[in-house]
Amino acid sequence: MSVIGLTQQDKTGIAEIDRHHAALLEIAQRLHHACQSGGPEERVDALLKELIHSTRAHFEYEEALMQTHGFPDYLSHKAEHDELLARLACLRNALHDGCHPRFEDDMDASDDWILIHVREKDVPLGAFLLAKGVS
Ligand SMILES: [Fe+2]
Ligand SMILES: [Fe+2]
Numbered sequence: 001m002s003v004i005g006l007t008q009q010d011k012t013g014i015a016e017i018d019r020h021h022a023a024l025l026e027i028a029q030r031l032h033h034a035c036q037s038g039g040p041e042e043r044v045d046a047l048l049k050e051l052i053h054s055t056r057a058h059f060e061y062e063e064a065l066m067q068t069h070g071f072p073d074y075l076s077h078k079a080e081h082d083e084l085l086a087r088l089a090c091l092r093n094a095l096h097d098g099c100h101p102r103f104e105d106d107m108d109a110s111d112d113w114i115l116i117h118v119r120e121k122d123v124p125l126g127a128f129l130l131a132k133g134v135s
């Protein structure tokens with residue numbers, strides 16, 4: 001697993017968003033540990049389901065803030081959220097289809113999405129929101 005945690009440069013400055021990000025990474029780390037240790041499929045599936053649920057709730061939270069404050073990059077930011085959720089759903093479908101070996105590769109390729117999205121999309125959003133007086 002390549003995700004080792006959020007650094008100071010990954011902080012958005014918006015407390016609730018940063019708290020969500022840390023929680024998502026924690027779930028992703030538990031998921032990877034379950035995959036790498038050959039945990040039972042039910043355990044992996046439960047963690048993936050939890051990651052999808054928490055990610056969707058987090059994205060909805062960010063999207064509501066973007067809309068409330070008129071964030072100009074809303075459409076492309078939301079499109080990336082939608083794509084990321086679709087990728088997570090594909091991983092779960094693959095798991096259900098018995099593609100466990102590929103699942104680990106797919107997760108390795110996709111776990112960075114949390115950090116990449118945070119750095120490229122959420123940090124600029126945080127700067128925008130801070131300027132709007134959100135904390
Ligand atoms: Fe985020
Ligand atoms: Fe985001």
